[in-house]
Amino acid sequence: xxxxxxxxxxxxxxxxxxxxxxxxxxxxxxxxxxxxxxxxxxxxxxxxxxxxxxxxxxxxxxxxxxxxxxxxxxxxxxxxxxxxxxxxxxxxxxxxxxxxxxxxxxxxxxxxxxxxxxxxxxxxxxxxxxxxxxxxxxxxxxxxxxxxxxxxxxxxxxxxxxxxxxx
Amino acid sequence: xxxxxxxxxxxxxxxxxxxxxxxxxxxxxxxxxxxxxxxxxxxxxxxxxxxxxxxxxxxxxxxxxxxxxxxxxxxxxxxxxxxxxxxxxxxxxxxxxxxxxxxxxxxxxxxxxxxxxxxxxxxxxxxxxxxxxxxxxxxxxxxxxxxxxxxxxxxxxxxxxxxxxxx
DNA sequence: AGCAAAGTTCAATCTAAATTGAACTTTGCG
DNA sequence: CGCAAAGTTCAATTTAGATTGAACTTTGCT
Numbered sequence: 001x002x003x004x005x006x007x008x009x010x011x012x013x014x015x016x017x018x019x020x021x022x023x024x025x026x027x028x029x030x031x032x033x034x035x036x037x038x039x040x041x042x043x044x045x046x047x048x049x050x051x052x053x054x055x056x057x058x059x060x061x062x063x064x065x066x067x068x069x070x071x072x073x074x075x076x077x078x079x080x081x082x083x084x085x086x087x088x089x090x091x092x093x094x095x096x097x098x099x100x101x102x103x104x105x106x107x108x109x110x111x112x113x114x115x116x117x118x119x120x121x122x123x124x125x126x127x128x129x130x131x132x133x134x135x136x137x138x139x140x141x142x143x144x145x146x147x148x149x150x151x152x153x154x155x156x157x158x159x160x161x162x163x164x165x166x167x
Numbered sequence: 168x169x170x171x172x173x174x175x176x177x178x179x180x181x182x183x184x185x186x187x188x189x190x191x192x193x194x195x196x197x198x199x200x201x202x203x204x205x206x207x208x209x210x211x212x213x214x215x216x217x218x219x220x221x222x223x224x225x226x227x228x229x230x231x232x233x234x235x236x237x238x239x240x241x242x243x244x245x246x247x248x249x250x251x252x253x254x255x256x257x258x259x260x261x262x263x264x265x266x267x268x269x270x271x272x273x274x275x276x277x278x279x280x281x282x283x284x285x286x287x288x289x290x291x292x293x294x295x296x297x298x299x300x301x302x303x304x305x306x307x308x309x310x311x312x313x314x315x316x317x318x319x320x321x322x323x324x325x326x327x328x329x330x331x332x333x334x
Numbered sequence: 335a336g337c338a339a340a341g342t343t344c345a346a347t348c349t350a351a352a353t354t355g356a357a358c359t360t361t362g363c364g
Numbered sequence: 365c366g367c368a369a370a371g372t373t374c375a376a377t378t379t380a381g382a383t384t385g386a387a388c389t390t391t392g393c394t
Contacts, residue, residue, distance in 0.1 A: 022287050022291070022314065065354070066371095068372085070371095087370095088361070090371085110196075113193075113196050120185065121189065127185060131182070143186075218340090230341075230342085231344085234343085235343090237341095238342090254340095257340085
């Protein structure tokens, strides 16, 4: 006799779908792929920690995706291994303190770009200084300096952001 | 007799290429396409305003791309039409005040997402309240409330961001 | 008005990045 | 140890979204 409500015990219920949609949207704004939003979203709305297989089954994504997604989320500090667990699987639970999420994102996704940007701009400044035409050199130097100021402002603002979002 | 230095008078010089690379990278972090970085970057490093055709010629992008890119940049307040100009073309120049760039980005790219997120979360809260199992309802309500708090924090932080980056 | 240059639109195409899945490595139980 | 379950890796595939280009509209000069 078939299940009265849904053909698959792993199927997500409507509320879970709604939550996933919010997170899929959220991570897209941050430039992260859909699967990341789905994984974090499901962990976020699940009352108990989940193993990789649970994600594969319930989200219908591949083991590869789940594995890579969990790694990224661990690196961001957005997910941690739950201690305990009966079997030998690793169970994951979401970090739900905004402070931690923001901190991880800044550390992993923002800072590296700021740093490599700073390097490129330093090189640019050098190139600009060695331009022969003095009018052009002057103009370029001004623009490069402005670029440099933007970077500094960005770097200065991050600690404030963290403080403001720290709980 | 061929040109001694480069086959094409429109070709970008190495310094211009470096600048474009910085902007292409920069806009990618913000989730915007490469062409946007190229267009803004070229305007940023050009001593005079440029017309759509200049962008097409120098960046070797299509008229369509240039037109759409300029529209987006105008909407962001990152580019404005230069007044004057000899012919009937429209010439564009970059907005170079960080305040303006940040403001436009927040208004066009961040706020809409925060707003639609808020809406979705309100719906979620409703769904959560109508869950029958009291244990599950309690859990869901807590999580949804947390989500709501995140949104509020995000909304509250934007004015500070603007203030900190203003000037 | 008539015309050509300027600019816009959007379906078709291309491309970069996400996802898959099968082969592989690791883990730890019996 | 030997084995199966768990997890990882990465080349191949798929997909989302950026770009193109040709048809179209708009603009303003003579």
